[in-house]
Amino acid sequence: xxxxxxxxxxxxxxxxxxxxxxxxxxxxxxxxxxxxxxxxxxxxxxxxxxxxxxxxxxxxxxxxxxxxxxxxxxxxxxxxxxxxxxxxxxxxxxxxxxxxxxxxxxxxxxxxxxxxxxxxxxxxxxxxxxxxxxxxxxxxxxxxxxxxxxxxxxxxxxxxxxxxxxxxxxxxxxxxxxxxxxxxxxxxxxxxxxxxxxxxxxxxxxxxxxxxxxxxxxxxxxxxxxxxxxxxxxxxxxxxxxxxxxxxxxxxxxxxxx
Amino acid sequence: xxxxxxxxxxxxxxxxxxxxxxxxxxxxxxxxxxxxxxxxxxxxxxxxxxxxxxxxxxxxxxxxxxxxxxxxxxxxxxxxxxxxxxxxxxxxxxxxxxxxxxxxxxxxxxxxxxxxxxxxxxxxxxxxxxxxxxxxxxxxxxxxxxxxxxxxxxxxxxxxxxxxxxxxxxxxxxxxxxxxxxxxxxxxxxxxxxxxxxxxxxxxxxxxxxxxxxxxxxxxxxxxxxxxxxxxxxxxxxxxxxxxxxxxxxxxxxxxxx
Numbered sequence: 001x002x003x004x005x006x007x008x009x010x011x012x013x014x015x016x017x018x019x020x021x022x023x024x025x026x027x028x029x030x031x032x033x034x035x036x037x038x039x040x041x042x043x044x045x046x047x048x049x050x051x052x053x054x055x056x057x058x059x060x061x062x063x064x065x066x067x068x069x070x071x072x073x074x075x076x077x078x079x080x081x082x083x084x085x086x087x088x089x090x091x092x093x094x095x096x097x098x099x100x101x102x103x104x105x106x107x108x109x110x111x112x113x114x115x116x117x118x119x120x121x122x123x124x125x126x127x128x129x130x131x132x133x134x135x136x137x138x139x140x141x142x143x144x145x146x147x148x149x150x151x152x153x154x155x156x157x158x159x160x161x162x163x164x165x166x167x168x169x170x171x172x173x174x175x176x177x178x179x180x181x182x183x184x185x186x187x188x189x190x191x192x193x194x195x196x197x198x199x200x201x202x203x204x205x206x207x208x209x210x211x212x213x214x215x216x217x218x219x220x221x222x223x224x225x226x227x228x229x230x231x232x233x234x235x236x237x238x239x240x241x242x243x244x245x246x247x248x249x250x251x252x253x254x255x256x257x258x
Numbered sequence: 259x260x261x262x263x264x265x266x267x268x269x270x271x272x273x274x275x276x277x278x279x280x281x282x283x284x285x286x287x288x289x290x291x292x293x294x295x296x297x298x299x300x301x302x303x304x305x306x307x308x309x310x311x312x313x314x315x316x317x318x319x320x321x322x323x324x325x326x327x328x329x330x331x332x333x334x335x336x337x338x339x340x341x342x343x344x345x346x347x348x349x350x351x352x353x354x355x356x357x358x359x360x361x362x363x364x365x366x367x368x369x370x371x372x373x374x375x376x377x378x379x380x381x382x383x384x385x386x387x388x389x390x391x392x393x394x395x396x397x398x399x400x401x402x403x404x405x406x407x408x409x410x411x412x413x414x415x416x417x418x419x420x421x422x423x424x425x426x427x428x429x430x431x432x433x434x435x436x437x438x439x440x441x442x443x444x445x446x447x448x449x450x451x452x453x454x455x456x457x458x459x460x461x462x463x464x465x466x467x468x469x470x471x472x473x474x475x476x477x478x479x480x481x482x483x484x485x486x487x488x489x490x491x492x493x494x495x496x497x498x499x500x501x502x503x504x505x506x507x508x509x510x511x512x513x514x515x516x
Contacts, residue, residue: 046304047362052449052457070362075458078446100374100490104305104328109361116358116440147505154497156439174507178493181414188336191310199310200333227507229497232358235436239412239487247405249432249485 003029003086003149006114008072009093010106012038013064017092020134021124022062024141025089028149030061032085034076037064040106046070055080069110077117087148088114091124091161092137098127098162098216099180102230111158115232120153127220128165136171137163140225143174153229160228164220172223179228180215261287261344261407264372266330267351268364270297271322275350278392279382280320282399283347286407288319290343292334295322298364304328313338327368335375345406346372349382349419350395356385356420356474357438360488369416373490378411385478386423394429395421398483401432414491420474420484430481437486438473 005025009018013035025031034055046068053067055075063080065072073088090110097105107123114121124141126132140163153159160179164171189201211218219226263283267276271293283289292313304326311325313333321338323330331346348368355363365381372379382399384390398421411417418437422429447459469476477484 047460049461052451052459054455054457071460074446074460079448079458102492103367103370103490112361151504154494154500157494157497176498176502176505176507178495178498179491188332190337193310197312199312200337201310202305202329202332203307227501229494229501230492231494231497232361232492233437234360234488234490234492236412236415236487236489237436239415239489240434240436242412243485243487244434246409247434249434 004081004083005029005031005087005089005145006073006076006081006085006119007031007033007089008035008069008076008110009091010036010040010069010110011094012036012040013058013062015094017094017126017132017134020138021089021092021141024138025145027142028145029086032076032081033062034065034072034080035063036069036072037066040068047074069106070113073110073113073117077114077119085119087145088119088121089124089141089145090121092134092141093123093125094130094132095125096127096162096220097123097125097160098220098226102160102179108160108230111160112232115156115158120148120158122148122159122161124161124163126165127162133165133167136166136168139168140174144227156233157229157231160230162216162220162226164223164225166223170223171225173225175219175224175226177216177219177226177228178214179230180212180217262339262341263287263289263345263347263403264331264334264339264343264377265289265291265347266293266327266334266368267349268294268298268327268368269352270294271316271320273352275352275384275390275392278396279347279350279399282396283403285400286403287344290334290339291320292323292330292338293321294327294330295324298326305332327364328371331368331371331375335372335377343377345403346377346379347382347399347403348379350392350399351381351383352388352390353383354385354420354478355381355383355418356478356484358440360418360437366418366488369418370490373414373416378406378416380406380417380419382419382421384423385420391423391425394424394426397426398432402485412487415487415489418474418486418488420478422478422481422483424481428481429483431483433477433482433484435474435477435484435486436472437488438470438475
């Protein structure tokens, strides 16, 4: 039986990027799209709990859901797909998902939900501005999925793939990277309403990312595809040890009841 | 000058939990609330980019924003507060934020945004069901904030505090913990609309959390307050090393252009 691959995104079921990923994954297996009915960027890892969701079959193997990317993955795996998928593939996103951005990203959150549901998952994004060269990302989506089908992924870990928005020939190869840091630049614009009161619009400024040896943004800058393994256990084990040494948690009384 | 403390949450500015936290923090410094105008649970780390936001002064030092918890922290630190805060405190949430739930949580995402903006931050939640005993959480909010004011926090790290919803006397002490795993139980209910078509409602089942030595849920079960240090760098460094050894990324050709 051919491997089953779930494709989703946060730009919506009608986006060019998801169709490119759909065709790419069809070279490897049986593919379903279950994706938001419209753009759901920056919704992060939201699950819709306050209302029921509708999954509309648009055409063979392509479903539109009136919810978030995370909703789509949960519905697909638990209700829509004929069997468990071997891979959740999210993208191809129009724009970067680098560094701390991954905590906001709808594209990455779909891969996080896949991982929580014990399915090896990856997110793939084009770093740059319109026009997006989806054909540049396609070979790296195929390569990543082929690796996962052969090797699976380490426990609790997804792959975050970013591809520079340059021509296929200009791409110099792949680098494995760590997440960089977003550097915040006070990107809030003040706007005055017709009634004269001040509103705030987030996103007025530019995003910066720290560059540094081994960081995702650095690889992109140099013309490489960046692949970062991300795990869901956000526990800071070093800090756990440090706090245990330095914080007298129970006021010198030890733990009550012990 | 008294330390400045920002209080926010995802249950909304009018919730009982945020007022309990406001009063608790006032024992330590000058306190502002900048919080969503209504409940914004499960919005995760969403930033509102598609429309301007309004910050309404309700009364002295208390602002309501028509956006997400993350929006509130970004607006507060960059636009509303008279100077940089020493702490972002998020809560007191009605309900647990344990294990993988932190990737969904509006309460925790406010503390994540505080951390990204270089402000030591913590989230505090009551684990249980209504009626919520906010007075049980208050001493642990104060204790956590006092520790942060004295010691700050490790780089890129926030504290996720969960308090069992039992009486103050029943709480046995504090334990430092690691994040557990959510165990998913297919919690999607099918509902039929008046027009006869099937919809899906997420949340129909129960959430389970893995219990185990040192895990957050285990501490709660035993009647302790759980404090988990969480860092934002989700890079899986072990997997990075493993993939580097096992994945012939560039098809034996090395990196192009090197």
